[in-house]
Amino acid sequence: MSHGYSPFPDHPYDRMHSDNIVYYGGNPYVLNNATVDALIEDYLSASPAELAEAARLVQVAAKYNIPYIPLFLSDDTHAIRSEWTNYTIKPGGIFTTFNPQTVVFMTSSVDNSLFVMAYSSDIGEMNPLFWRSERSHWYNMLVYDTLLSFDNESNLIPWLAEDYAISADGTQINFTLRTGAQWHDGLPVRPEDVEFSINYYKNGPSDVNDWPTFQHITSTSVDGQVITINMDQTMAFAPHIFGTQMYVLPEHVRDDAPQNDARWDDPTNGTAHTGSGPYEFDSRDPDEFTLVTKFANWWGPTNPYVGQLPNIDAFRIDVVIGQDARILAMRAGDADSERYEVFGAYVNVVLNAPELTLVTGLASQWDYVLGFHLNVTEPGFPGLGISDFRVRKAMSHAIDRAQLVNIGRLGHGRETHSIIPETFYASLYHPDGDFWEHNTTIANNILDAAGYLDVDGDGVREYPGVVLPPPPPNLILIGIAGAVALIIGIVISYFIFRMRKG
Amino acid sequence: MSEKKAVGTRQYIATRIVQTIVVWFGIITLNFFIFRIMPGDPRGTLIAEHMPPEVVQAIALRFGLDQPIAIQFVLYIVNLFRGDLGESFSHYGQPVIETIFAFRFWNTVILMGTSILIALIVAIIMGVIAASRRDKVIDVGSTTVFLVTYSMPVFWLGLMILYYFGFILRVIPLAGTITRGIVHVNIFHYIADYLWHMTGPLVVLTLSFIGGFYLIMRDSVLDVFTQDYILAARAKGLKERAILYGHAMRNAMLPMVSVIAVNMPFLISGATITETVFSWSGLGLLTYNSDVANDWPVLQGIFLFLATVAVLSNFVADILYLYLDPRIRY
Numbered sequence: 136m137s138h139g140y141s142p143f144p145d146h147p148y149d150r151m152h153s154d155n156i157v158y159y160g161g162n163p164y165v166l167n168n169a170t171v172d173a174l175i176e177d178y179l180s181a182s183p184a185e186l187a188e189a190a191r192l193v194q195v196a197a198k199y200n201i202p203y204i205p206l207f208l209s210d211d212t213h214a215i216r217s218e219w220t221n222y223t224i225k226p227g228g229i230f231t232t233f234n235p236q237t238v239v240f241m242t243s244s245v246d247n248s249l250f251v252m253a254y255s256s257d258i259g260e261m262n263p264l265f266w267r268s269e270r271s272h273w274y275n276m277l278v279y280d281t282l283l284s285f286d287n288e289s290n291l292i293p294w295l296a297e298d299y300a301i302s303a304d305g306t307q308i309n310f311t312l313r314t315g316a317q318w319h320d321g322l323p324v325r326p327e328d329v330e331f332s333i334n335y336y337k338n339g340p341s342d343v344n345d346w347p348t349f350q351h352i353t354s355t356s357v358d359g360q361v362i363t364i365n366m367d368q369t370m371a372f373a374p375h376i377f378g379t380q381m382y383v384l385p386e387h388v389r390d391d392a393p394q395n396d397a398r399w400d401d402p403t404n405g406t407a408h409t410g411s412g413p414y415e416f417d418s419r420d421p422d423e424f425t426l427v428t429k430f431a432n433w434w435g436p437t438n439p440y441v442g443q444l445p446n447i448d449a450f451r452i453d454v455v456i457g458q459d460a461r462i463l464a465m466r467a468g469d470a471d472s473e474r475y476e477v478f479g480a481y482v483n484v485v486l487n488a489p490e491l492t493l494v495t496g497l498a499s500q501w502d503y504v505l506g507f508h509l510n511v512t513e514p515g516f517p518g519l520g521i522s523d524f525r526v527r528k529a530m531s532h533a534i535d536r537a538q539l540v541n542i543g544r545l546g547h548g549r550e551t552h553s554i555i556p557e558t559f560y561a562s563l564y565h566p567d568g569d570f571w572e573h574n575t576t577i578a579n580n581i582l583d584a585a586g587y588l589d590v591d592g593d594g595v596r597e598y599p600g601v602v603l604p605p606p607p608p609n610l611i612l613i614g615i616a617g618a619v620a621l622i623i624g625i626v627i628s629y630f631i632f633r634m635r636k637g
Numbered sequence: 638m639s640e641k642k643a644v645g646t647r648q649y650i651a652t653r654i655v656q657t658i659v660v661w662f663g664i665i666t667l668n669f670f671i672f673r674i675m676p677g678d679p680r681g682t683l684i685a686e687h688m689p690p691e692v693v694q695a696i697a698l699r700f701g702l703d704q705p706i707a708i709q710f711v712l713y714i715v716n717l718f719r720g721d722l723g724e725s726f727s728h729y730g731q732p733v734i735e736t737i738f739a740f741r742f743w744n745t746v747i748l749m750g751t752s753i754l755i756a757l758i759v760a761i762i763m764g765v766i767a768a769s770r771r772d773k774v775i776d777v778g779s780t781t782v783f784l785v786t787y788s789m790p791v792f793w794l795g796l797m798i799l800y801y802f803g804f805i806l807r808v809i810p811l812a813g814t815i816t817r818g819i820v821h822v823n824i825f826h827y828i829a830d831y832l833w834h835m836t837g838p839l840v841v842l843t844l845s846f847i848g849g850f851y852l853i854m855r856d857s858v859l860d861v862f863t864q865d866y867i868l869a870a871r872a873k874g875l876k877e878r879a880i881l882y883g884h885a886m887r888n889a890m891l892p893m894v895s896v897i898a899v900n901m902p903f904l905i906s907g908a909t910i911t912e913t914v915f916s917w918s919g920l921g922l923l924t925y926n927s928d929v930a931n932d933w934p935v936l937q938g939i940f941l942f943l944a945t946v947a948v949l950s951n952f953v954a955d956i957l958y959l960y961l962d963p964r965i966r967y
Contacts, residue, residue: 249818256926260729267729395730422741422918424817455812456916459796463804464811 136163136203139269140500142226142233142285143375144560147193148175151202151554164202165510171196181371182305187563189371190555194568197554201527203506204570205554207540210547211499214485215472216465217492218245221446225287226559227500230474232272233285233379235294239413239435242446250447253455253470257422261408262399263382264336264343270474275382277427277450279410282310282329283378284440288561291374292440295324295383295411305369308377312360316434318385319415320406326357331386333364333377339394348376385409413445425452466490482545498549498558505534516598525585531571532578646959657952664944669713672933673706713937722941723934727927733938737920744814745905745912745919752839753900756846761893763847764854765886769877771859779851787848795841795914802837809837812916838915842908846900853896857889864888891962898954902947 140146148154149161152175156162174196178189211228220243222229223236230237230252241250254270263275282296293299298311316324337349351373354365364377388409392398398407402419410416413435414427428449435441453470455461458481464470466488476499477485485493507521520526536550549558557564571577582588586599704712716723722733763783767776786794803811810816814834821827861867862885870880909921916922920939927935 251817257728259727265729267727400731418818420815420817421739422922423813423815426818451818453812453817454916454918456913456922460799460812460914460916463799467804467807467811469811 136506137501137503140208140227140502140559142231142289142379143372144190144555144563145179145372145375147197147554148179151175151193151197151200162202163508164506165508166200166202167509168196168200171200179371180369182303182369183301183371184303186371187565190563191565191567194553194555194565198568198570199524201507201524201531201570202509203504204527204531204534205551205556206503206505206534207536207544207548207550208498208500208502208556208558209476209544210495210549211497212476212478212482212485212544212547213472213494214462214465214477214481214488214491215494216468216490218243219250219471219492220244222494223287224497225285226289226498228476228497229494230273230472231500232269232276235276235284235413236441238277238447238450239441239443239445247446248448249451250449250472251451251453251470253453253461253464253473255454255456255458255461255474257454258425258452260400261402261416261419262395263384263410264339264394264399266344273474274425274427274452276412277414278408278412278416279382279384280316280412281379281382282312283374285379286440289559290562291378293438294379294440295434296378297438299374299378301374305371305373306366308364308366308374310362310364310378312362313434313437314360315437316411317432318388318411319409319430320385320388321432322385322387324383324385324411326360326362328386329362329383330355330357331390332381332384333362335384335389335394336381343394345376345380348373383411385411414450417449422454424454426450462488462491479545482547495547500559502551502556502559503539503543503548505530513598519598523585525581526587528571529578529581529585532574532581535573649959650956653952653955657948661945661948664948665714665717665941666710668937668940668944669710672936717941722938725927725932725935727930727932727935733934736935737923737938737942741918741920741923742905744917745921748835748838748912748917748919749842749903749905749908751835752842753846753903755839756843756850757893757897759843760847760850761854761886761890764851765858765881765889767851768855768858768862768885769881776855780855783848783851786844787852789845791841791845791908792910792914794844795837795911798837798841799914810834814918834915834917838908838911838917841911841914845908845911850893850896853892854889857892858885861885861889891958894954894957894961898950901950902943905943905946 138146138150146161150164151162151166151168151171153162153167153169153172156165156167171193174189174192178186178193181189213229215222215229219241222241223234225231225234225236227233243250256270258271258274259268260266260271261274263279266272266275280295282294283291283299284294286292291299293313295313295316296310297313300309301307310329312324312326312329318324333349333352333355336343336346337352339346341347343349348370351366351368351370352364353367356363364373366373370376388406398404401407402421402425405416408416411430411434413430413433415430417426417428419425426449429445429447431444433444435444453464455464455470455473458477461470461473462477462481462484465472468490477493482493485491507527509522511520512518512522513520536552540546540548540550551558552570553564553566553568555564555568582596587596588599589596590601590603591597713723720734722737725731725733725736728736760783763779767779770776798809799811802809810833815821815827815830816834819830821830867880867884870884875883905920909925911917912919912921913925923935924939926932927939
């Protein structure tokens with residue numbers, strides 16, 4: 136199965152904590168282990184000084200429980216028209232919601248007036264509080280700003296905020312708002328707008344994105360350009376969530392309507408989509424296109440991590456359903472790239488298209504794992520099979536990840552050995568959490584020692600204690616004996632018949 | 638019509654009305670349960686991996702997915718009679734009625750209606766001509782051509798048209814119902830742009846429909862040619878043209894009423910594959926997207942509408958038969 140990484144590694148909670156063993160939860164493996172739960176809770180509530188060690192312990196816990204085996208990350212094999220260059224290479228790919236740099240720095244050798252992104256379906260929602268897919272999230276990222284963003288190594292960097300600070304115990308975060316930033320309608324972005332946004336998220340309905348994290352906010356305040364958030368507990372990724380997942384919204388537009396008001400999704404109401412992002416909403420025809428145009432007064436030039444306005448004058452998101460049609464659209468110049476990477480045989484189609492470039496060499500955010508359902512056991516063999524840690528460990532030893540990448544992704548992928556892989560999260564990865572090396576001899580030895588033997592010689596190991604049933608009768612011998620008996624019977628009958636006749 | 642016959646007809650119509658209502662109720666029940674037993678969970682669409690359990694629970698509550706299935710069914714029936722088909726999962730929070738009818742319904746009706754109409758006209762004309770010239774070049778030729786177009790997978794035909802006419806020759810657009818990002822100067826500009834975008838899917842659908850219609854029409858006309866009244870018409874010395882269009886074609890049209898009734902649901906359901914290939918935003922594409930996203934309310938809404946049209950069109954066809962063919966009495 137596959138999952139997806141966010142730019143910060145909070146996924147151990149989703150995938151391994153017992154809170155997420157719910158019908159359609161993030162822990163389909165049903166790992167229900169109090170020790171692991173406690174380690175994950177420690178990890179998520181670690182102060183900045185404790186975080187690395189807490190991350191190490193979580194990785195080790197995964198290694199010694201193996202709810203799933205990390206296999207590989209697919210490469211972000213993105214197709215893009217060859218005239219486009221200078222997109223930002225960072226973990227996750229060139230077009231992710233945590234890569235706003237690409238839309239700023241990307242440039243064309245032919246024409247920078249328009250970049251068309253082909254989507255396989257409509258963006259759906261426009262309201263940044265309720266994005267439900269990476270498609271709508273990417274649109275939100277164009278129109279709205281976050282306080283922070285990520286550099287190419289996934290470290291936090293100032294974005295709309297010019298600075299941020301976290302208290303030693305991690306319960307207070309200060310964001311310093313950049314001066315001079317404007318909304319698309321020309322009004323200034325005020326620290327009060329940031330404070331309003333925080334409380335707008337917090338006081339919204341509970342299906343607002345990241346709503347539970349906002350419930351830990353006890354107070355907010357504004358002092359000059361500094362917005363302070365106080366929390367009732369330390370949350371390791373609170374700066375990431377408040378800084379990079381919350382879109383800053385204009386109080387003068389939003390304060391008179393609830394968070395889920397229909398106007399926030401109404402394409403005919405341009406005012407409703409006022410943001411401060413690098414692009415401003417222009418027009419939209421659902422299921423057809425969504426157009427945003429460059430915001431000439433964006434604050435980008437004042438941020439040393441940006442230093443400029445976007446190069447491209449307008450972005451248009453077009454709906455082109457089929458992969459074939461999207462490649463043809465790119466080749467024809469009707470589209471410049473597509474939202475997601477290309478797969479399988481289409482990789483070679485793109486490589487053979489002279490108009491297109493295939494972006495390679497960086498990991499996408501999609502990770503593939505071999506998952507187990509730890510509650511599934513063979514009747515009569517409780518605790519054995521995939522419920523048996525030794526079996527999962529042997530499987531972990533037996534898997535050749537390089538071969539999987541070659542077969543499954545035509546070589547466009549990279550192996551993962553930890554649940555927090557170095558490729559994606561270099562700062563929190565720890566080699567102690569690396570899963571078991573590929574070695575089939577060790578795998579076989581583990582299974583032999585555990586009693587999983589191939590007792591019937593058919594090439595498949597049996598559960599420990601399985602007793603073979605008695606061998607089936609030899610049908611050939613029975614057949615021969617029967618045939619001999621039949622012949623003898625016929626011969627005897629013949630002679631008896633002759634004797635009576637005689 | 639004698640009084641006895643009139644009573645029989647009224648009884649027949651009353652019986653058909655009752656049958657139609659019973660069938661419709663059966664369909665709406667099936668319409669609810671069929672999505673509950675198929676694989677997939679709508680929360681896969683609604684709930685991203687990184688959503689905390691509280692949000693997962695809140696979303697389930699909002700859409701009533703936490704309720705027992707019996708309660709969900711009662712709510713579904715009650716809301717149905719209030720005209721409330723619920724909210725779309727994949728168009729988060731949007732009423733299903735709006736998702737279906739805002740524009741997708743009209744895109745489908747225009748595309749499918751035009752293609753069925755063209756296919757019917759061509760099929761009727763060619764069917765009559767082919768039957769009247771049985772085993773001649775035009776009969777064999779048109780039968781062969783229409784059998785080929787009828788047998789071709791529409792996704793393949795669509796992709797070929799997209800590739801050759803859209804990409805190589807650049808005479809049709811590759812996707813959509815309108816040119817993206819342009820401001821149409823007036824309604825005529827919009828209509829022309831819309832029709833241009835409709836060319837590809839229209840050709841594919843028309844070609845795929847003609848074959849079936851043509852074969853039925855041709856066989857029907859051939860059957861009529863064996864009737865005594867055709868022989869009588871010839872014996873009276875009527876011109877072949879008058880026999881063909883005045884007698885044969887009119888009588889052969891009767892089976893086409895059934896064909897049209899059977900195809901009415903297509904008018905509404907759209908052509909999922911064709912709409913997908915050409916990114917034509919109609920109900921077929923909506924069905925596909927909703928299926929992929931496990932968007933139960935939208936799928937239920939589409940299928941309910943579709944079933945209602947199917948049941949009603951069959952009912953109307955049965956009633957029409959009474960008036961089109963004086964020999965039919967109950």
